Amino acid sequence: xxxxxxxxxxxxxxxxxxxxxxxxxxxxxxxxxxxxxxxxxxxxxxxxxxxxxxxxxxxxxxxxxxxxxxxxxxxxxxxxxxxxxxxxxxxxxxxxxxxxxxxxxxxxxxxxxxxxxxxxxxxxxxxxxxxxxxxxxxxxxxxxxxxxxxxxxxxxxxxxxxxxxxxxxxxxxxxxxxxxxxxxxxxxxxxxxxxxxxxxxxxxxxxxxxxxxxxxxxxxxxxxxxxxxxxxxxxxxxxxxxxxxxxxxxxxxxxxxxxxxxxxxxxxxxxxxxxxxxxxxxxxxxxxxxxxxxxxxxxxxxxxxxxxxxxxxxxxxxxxxxxxxxxxxxxxxxxxxxxxxxxxxxxxxxxxxxxxxxxxxxxxxxxxxxxxxxxxxxxxxxxxxxxxxxxxxxxxxxxxxxxxxxxxxxxxxxxxxxxxxxxxxxxxxxxxxxxxxxxxxxxxxxxxxxxxxxxxxxxxxxxxxxxxxx
Ligand code: 5AD
Ligand code: SF4
Numbered sequence: 030x031x032x033x034x035x036x037x038x039x040x041x042x043x044x045x046x047x048x049x050x051x052x053x054x055x056x057x058x059x060x061x062x063x064x065x066x067x068x069x070x071x072x073x074x075x076x077x078x079x080x081x082x083x084x085x086x087x088x089x090x091x092x093x094x095x096x097x098x099x100x101x102x103x104x105x106x107x108x109x110x111x112x113x114x115x116x117x118x119x120x121x122x123x124x125x126x127x128x129x130x131x132x133x134x135x136x137x138x139x140x141x142x143x144x145x146x147x148x149x150x151x152x153x154x155x156x157x158x159x160x161x162x163x164x165x166x167x168x169x170x171x172x173x174x175x176x177x178x179x180x181x182x183x184x185x186x187x188x189x190x191x192x193x194x195x196x197x198x199x200x201x202x203x204x205x206x207x208x209x210x211x212x213x214x215x216x217x218x219x220x221x222x223x224x225x226x227x228x229x230x231x232x233x234x235x236x237x238x239x240x241x242x243x244x245x246x247x248x249x250x251x252x253x254x255x256x257x258x259x260x261x262x263x264x265x266x267x268x269x270x271x272x273x274x275x276x277x278x279x280x281x282x283x284x285x286x287x288x289x290x291x292x293x294x295x296x297x298x299x300x301x302x303x304x305x306x307x308x309x310x311x312x313x314x315x316x317x318x319x320x321x322x323x324x325x326x327x328x329x330x331x332x333x334x335x336x337x338x339x340x341x342x343x344x345x346x347x348x349x350x351x352x353x354x355x356x357x358x359x360x361x362x363x364x365x366x367x368x369x370x371x372x373x374x375x376x377x378x379x380x381x382x383x384x385x386x387x388x389x390x391x392x393x394x395x396x397x398x399x400x401x402x403x404x405x406x407x408x409x410x411x412x413x414x415x416x417x418x419x420x421x422x423x424x425x426x427x428x429x430x431x432x433x434x435x436x437x438x439x440x441x442x443x444x445x446x447x448x449x450x451x452x453x454x455x456x457x458x459x460x461x462x463x464x465x466x467x468x469x470x471x472x473x474x475x476x477x478x479x480x481x482x483x484x485x486x487x488x489x490x491x492x493x494x495x496x497x498x499x
Contacts, residue, residue, distance in 0.1 A: 048086040049079035053106070056093025058290065059252050060131055062203040063154060064091045067130065069189050070160045082113050087126040087164075092133035094218050097392035100140065103133050107145045114147075126150065126164065130157060132222035136396075138177045146173060153177035154208075154223055158187035179224045185233055190240060200443050200472055201455075202246045206234050206261065206274070207253030212293060214320075215330050215399035216363060216391060219254050226254075228261035231269050231277065238278055247472065248286035248312075248441055248455075249278070257292040257301055272300040279310045285474055286441065286457075290316045291358075295333045297342050306349035313350050314384065314458045317342070318358035322377025323370035326363050330399075336377050343381050354384035354429060354458050361418055362391040362411035364402040371414050378421055384429040384458055386422045390415050430460065430482040437492060438462065440477045442470050452491075461486040 050071055054064040067089055068078060082088050088110055092103050107127070114125040128150035129141055135153035142151065149167045152160065156176040167174045185205075209224045210217075238249055251271075253259060259271040271289065278287055287310045294317060305311055321327050322336045346353055359378075361371060378386075390411040393400035433456070440454035440462045447453075452466045454477075463486060464477050470491075481488040 048074070048076045049084045050076040050087050050089070051079050051082045051085035052089045052091060053082075054091045055102075056091075056095065056131065058203050058250065059154075059205055059208070059254070060091050060093060062205050062252055063131070063157060064089070065203075066188055067091070067157050067160060070158060071164075073189065074161055074164065082110060082125075083117065085125055086123050087128065088113075089128045089130055092129060092131035094132035094136050094222055094394070096389065096394075099133050100137050103129065103137075103141070104144060107141075107148060111145075111147055126167065128152065128160075130154070132218065135177050135222040136218060138175050142173050142175060148173055151175040151177065153179075155179050155184060158184040183227065183229070185229050199244075199246060200441065201248040201250070202241045203250050203252050204234065204237055204241065205229070205252045206271075207256050207259045210254045212255065212295070212333070213331060213398075215402075216360060216394065216397055218394045218397060221396060223254055226258055228253075228259050231261050231263045231274060234261065234274065235277060235281070238284065239281055242281055242283045245472065247284070247474070248288070249284060251275075251278075251287065251289040253289075254291065255293050255296060256289045257296040257298075270298065270300055272298070272304040275304050275308055275311055279308045284310065286310055286312050288312050288314070292317050294319065294339050294342055297346075299345075302342075302345050302349045305346060305353060312457050313353045314356070315346065315353060316356040316358075319377065320358060320360050321363065321366070321370065322374035323366070324373075326366050326370045326374075329365055329402075330360075330363060336373065339377070340380060352457075355381060356385045357381075357383055357387075359386060359388040359418060359422075360391050361388065361414040362406035364391070364399050364406065365404045366391075366406055366414075371418075375418065375421060378418070378425070382429075383422060383425050385426050388415060388418050388422060427482070429458075430487060433458075433460075433479045433487060434482055435479065437476050437478050438487075438489070439474050440464075440489075441474050442466070442472065444471060456487065462489055463487075464489045464491050466491040 050068060052064045052068060054060050076087060079085050090106060093099060110127055118124050126149045129148055130152050131154060134151045138151045141148055150163050151173060152163060156178055159176055163174045163176055207228045209226045210220045211226045213220050241249060257271045259274060260268045263269050275287055278284060319339050320330055320332060324335045327335060438456045440456055442452050442454040444453050445468060446463045450465050451463055452470060454462050456462050462477055476492040477489040478492055479487050479489040
């Protein structure tokens with residue numbers, strides 16, 4: 030299929046003066062997506078990306094509140110940005126608009142107003158479709174404009190199409206399909222910063238995916254705080270599951286790979302497990318956070334499942350898709366976590382076997398139930414447990430990568446490698462893979478014989494289709 034770019038989106042107005050936009054993104058994949066969409070919203074106003082804050086007429090700091098010291102990090106960054114703005118003004122350039130977006134803006138908007146009154150805009154994750162209006166208000170009135178509502182309207186209905194392919198050119202993309210969370214895990218700020226669970230309608234997701242594919246994207250990661258709680262409405266007003274959505278997306282010609290993140294064990298239904306068996310485009314790599322392997326801690330965390338229920342889900346998933354590999358999130362030192370609880374987590378890790386994982390020390394977040402609990406675990410104990418857990422996870426990651434040496438993997442070639450003549454791509458398991466080959470292959474999925482495991486990547490040899498045909 031010949032995928033052309035012309036049909037995608039209108040180019041930004043050529044008549045408007047071009048203004049430099051610099052977006053600094055912290056935190057999760059959804060923030061990466063949101064930052065791109067904020068750029069889209071501002072494009073019709075003449076804003077285009079610049080690489081450094083010094084060159085920017087507007088700077089957006091897209092923040093994350095998930096773990097400690099997030100707020101202090103924002104104020105320290107804002108201090109630097111203010112200096113940059115002062116220097117620009119002294120040099121006769123325009124006064125930079127400074128905006129704070131994302132979850133810290135949502136959770137600490139008032140504090141930003143009082144401690145950094147020089148900030149122009151403060152906006153939460155649900156209101157960035159209103160950015161143009163906020164920019165205009167700030168220009169008119171001066172002072173800080175703040176919008177941290179949870180508006181009744183869905184921002185997705187008001188966002189313009191993505192950047193035209195010539196400004197983007199990506200082969201992989203994130204696509205938010207669901208947002209917010211009603212699970213209220215004891216430790217987590219997300220339900221307070223991102224709001225209640227909501228899903229985008231099917232047609233809107235499919236249309237966005239089609240646009241992405243038309244612009245050259247081959248791999249889409251569907252995003253949501255609880256992505257497998259997706260329940261978007263179809264054209265008949267019927268609630269649709271993630272599995273059904275994946276079936277529809279897999280029909281888009283040119284969309285070779287589909288992933289989704291982040292899932293919750295409680296929402297892994299049989300239909301989703303079956304989808305892993307039935308949809309080849311659904312990649313055999315799943316991020317399914319478990320947080321702890323102790324039933325006592327899982328209960329205290331309000332996770333709504335036991336360790337054995339998690340093991341059972343994994344067993345069923347592997348039955349459906351034997352080459353499935355897993356990734357997870359772990360927290361050590363949740364209030365009340367005993368040594369035995371921690372050992373139960375280590376046992377679950379040994380039982381399941383993870384290809385990769387993220388692990389954190391519990392950090393109390395203001396306003397969450399766990400933060401106020403007695404029996405907080407001492408810092409040195411958390412340090413020791415985290416080191417032990419990470420050593421085991423590292424061992425498992427190395428073993429998984431090693432197990433691929435001698436196999437042939439499908440690799441999506443995403444660009445040139447660092448060495449001359451080298452290509453870089455990603456395996457089905459999101460590992461970077463490097464091998465020699467011609468640049469014309471960029472964008473294709475090729476077969477690579479894996480010959481070496483490095484610390485965080487694989488090396489291999491391209492298998493030519495012609496060779497395969499012989
Ligand atoms: N402390 C430590 N880790 C946390 N996470 C979320 N909240 C906290 C917290 N208060 C971790 C969880 C989650 C991941 C995105 O961040 O493991 O899955
Ligand atoms: Fe946070 Fe739990 Fe919701 Fe995940 S499921 S976003 S950890 S509250």
